[in-house]
Structure formats: C-alpha cells, structure tokens
Amino acid sequence: MLSTPGRDPVAVVGPGAVGLALAARLAGQGHPVTLCGRPGTAPVSAVTSSDEHGMRTVDVEWRSEPARVHLFRWVVVATKLHQGDAARAWLERLVDSDTLVVVAQNGIEHRELVAPHVPRHQVVPALVHFNAERHDRDRVEIRQDGPGLVIGDDGPGRRARPLLDRTGLGVRIVTDFTTAAWRKLMVNAVANPLTALTCRRVEVFADPSVRNLAVTMLAEVAAVGRAEGARLPAEAVEDVLAWIDARPAGAGSSMLADRLAGRRLEYDGLLGAVVRRARTHALAAPVCTAVLALVAALDTAPSTRAAAHDTFKNQEQQ
The missing domain is CATH 1.10.1040.10 (N-(1-d-carboxylethyl)-l-norvaline Dehydrogenase; domain 2)
Incomplete structure (x- = not known):
C-alpha cells in the first residue's frame, strides 16, 4: 500500500517544459525532487518558474545516469512521446512494486509507454492542460486556465491525487x-x-x-x-x-x-x-x-x- 505523499522524494523523468513545471511546483512544496535528464547534458541544480503570481527559484537534484539513482515511491514521467526508450531506461532503476508512476504526456498510450517496467495498477495517465514554455534549460513559464491536470477516477488516480494537488495546477478527476x-x-x-x-x-x-x-x-x-x-x-x-x-x-x-x-x-x-x-x-x-x-x-x-x-x-x- 502506498503511503500519502507527505514530503516524499519525487523523481521527474524529462526536464522539458512540463517536467520543469511539475518539478518546480513539487519542490516548492517541500518535496526533494530529482530531475532525470540525458547523459552529457548540462546539469540543472535549480529551476526558476514564473506564473501570474510572480517568479520563484527552487533547488533540485540532477541525475543524467540511470545507474546513479535509487528507488522512488513517486515518479513523474514527462518525456516527449518519442523518448520512450530513454524513459524506460530510467524506470528500470527508479521503480519497484511500491512505486506509483504518473505519466504526464500527450496522446492515449500512457500505459504502453512505461510497459513492461510498470504494471498497469501502478500507472496514472495524466492529461496536461496547462501551458508550459521553457526558457533556457532551467526556466519555465506556466500559464493555465482551469484545471491543469486530468486523471482517471480509479485506484492509482485516487492515490496520486494528493501529490498532484500539491502542484497547485489544479487536478480534475474524471470517470471517463x-x-x-x-x-x-x-x-x-x-x-x-x-x-x-x-x-x-x-x-x-x-x-x-x-x-x-x-x-x-x-x-x-x-x-x-x-x-x-x-x-x-x-x-x-x-x-x-x-x-x-x-x-x-x-x-x-x-x-x-x-x-x-x-x-x-x-x-x-x-x-x-x-x-x-x-x-x-x-x-x-x-x-x-x-x-x-x-x-x-x-x-x-x-x-x-x-x-x-x-x-x-x-x-x-x-
């Protein structure tokens, strides 16, 4: 059984616009956040996010080698759809039977992306309805109108909702x-x-x-x-x-x-x-x-x- 998120560490796979936005919001609420990016890319040790309320900078941990990460109870996958192989390489190291994986991506194949490393009952497909624009490697601008994340009204979705609520982006849970x-x-x-x-x-x-x-x-x-x-x-x-x-x-x-x-x-x-x-x-x-x-x-x-x-x-x- 997964615990409530508290201030548990969170791994965010994919430091693009959506990944940076979610990392910034979760770190801003006190979660230790590890950003997982491509090998050889410049590290990101802090993320600056801006929205209608102003600008804020938070510290994060950077990892570019899957071999150097440990297991996490909470993982957010925010890679592009064509970066599935890279995401799965991280999931091999990040996920065990207690991990809940939020797949915040476009499309309809959220669970297929993380299979076979994550069983269906540990996956939370999430539709991203907020707009995020990355500026440089460590700055992101967030704009939204209404709930920014949509998840399903099922067991994994209900378990993930407390964590996603902490982003302040607004979460809508749907039966269909x-x-x-x-x-x-x-x-x-x-x-x-x-x-x-x-x-x-x-x-x-x-x-x-x-x-x-x-x-x-x-x-x-x-x-x-x-x-x-x-x-x-x-x-x-x-x-x-x-x-x-x-x-x-x-x-x-x-x-x-x-x-x-x-x-x-x-x-x-x-x-x-x-x-x-x-x-x-x-x-x-x-x-x-x-x-x-x-x-x-x-x-x-x-x-x-x-x-x-x-x-x-x-x-x-x-």
Whole structure:
C-alpha cells in the first residue's frame, strides 16, 4: 500500500517544459525532487518558474545516469512521446512494486509507454492542460486556465491525487478518461501537424483551405475515438475548432516549436496513434494517413529545419 505523499522524494523523468513545471511546483512544496535528464547534458541544480503570481527559484537534484539513482515511491514521467526508450531506461532503476508512476504526456498510450517496467495498477495517465514554455534549460513559464491536470477516477488516480494537488495546477478527476484523452487528442493530432507543416501559428486555421483540411482530419480522429469507446458528440469537430479559434493571437503548438528549434517531432504518439488505431478497427483515415506521411518525411530531413526557421522569421517581419 502506498503511503500519502507527505514530503516524499519525487523523481521527474524529462526536464522539458512540463517536467520543469511539475518539478518546480513539487519542490516548492517541500518535496526533494530529482530531475532525470540525458547523459552529457548540462546539469540543472535549480529551476526558476514564473506564473501570474510572480517568479520563484527552487533547488533540485540532477541525475543524467540511470545507474546513479535509487528507488522512488513517486515518479513523474514527462518525456516527449518519442523518448520512450530513454524513459524506460530510467524506470528500470527508479521503480519497484511500491512505486506509483504518473505519466504526464500527450496522446492515449500512457500505459504502453512505461510497459513492461510498470504494471498497469501502478500507472496514472495524466492529461496536461496547462501551458508550459521553457526558457533556457532551467526556466519555465506556466500559464493555465482551469484545471491543469486530468486523471482517471480509479485506484492509482485516487492515490496520486494528493501529490498532484500539491502542484497547485489544479487536478480534475474524471470517470471517463478515454473520452477525455480522445478529446485532447483531437486537438493535438490536428493542430500540431498543421502548424508544424505550414510553419504558422493558430491563425493558419482561418485560411479556408487549411480549415477544410482540419475539419476532415478531425472527423476521422473522432470516428476512430468512437470506435475506441470515447463518447464524442456530433458537434465534437466544431467544438475543437471553436477552442482553436479562441486561442490568443500568436499561439503556436509544441510541434511547431520543436520544428523551429530543430528537435525531433512528436508525431508518432499523436497522429500516428490515430492511424494505428484506425487500422485496428478497419476504419479509413486517408487524410490523417497522408498528413502523417508528410510530417514523418519532414522529421527525417534536418536540412529543412533551417529553412523553416527562416520562413517563420520572415512571416513575423511582414
């Protein structure tokens, strides 16, 4: 039986924007936090976070070698979806039968990411609804509107809630996590690829041709989600477009940011997951499949990244 979190040490795997945000909030509440990052990268010994209440710096411990960590009762996995191998290398050292693992990622395959190192009853899939933007390696800006984390109303979720409540980001616990995950995936599987491919922010969805493309993709995603058991109403496509339209001017996406920074793109766990599940249910998803192929080709062509950066800068100057 897991104890209440108290001020137990917490390991955070993945020092990206989400990982830094969660590490900063937990360390700020007195939890000793160990950040687990890639070998050879510059260490992070303190994290500075800013939000509407101001700025705060907290100390953390840094580890870049799995062999140098010990077992933890609480682990947060906040790596990108395509960094699953790196996450699993850490989990081999961090997790035992008493560990609860919060997987704070995009997509719908949270439990698959950490298998076989973590049994299902020790995994808490968490949908991230707060916005975190990393500045340098040790600074993160946090913005949110409403609950920042969504978890399922099951045994692992209820055990993890006291720890997640301490982040101050707001936790919503839902009985139908499948529907919540597919609602978020509808946004991520369409907005991320289309902004990355066009090198434009959310204003691109005002373009009639792009909007029509988005409508078709969203309808395909919704059909797959329903086949997976998600309760998505007929107006789900319009709801997602309305949400995108309401984003602040200049809002982008994580995939666009990764493309402009020359990083690998997180497409396989988003649009790739949709296409895989469509095939499982013998559903046609031709437009999502075509866009997935384009994004995958983009990700394997590093020479296009500098051109993407130049294109984006030119657009900003016009």
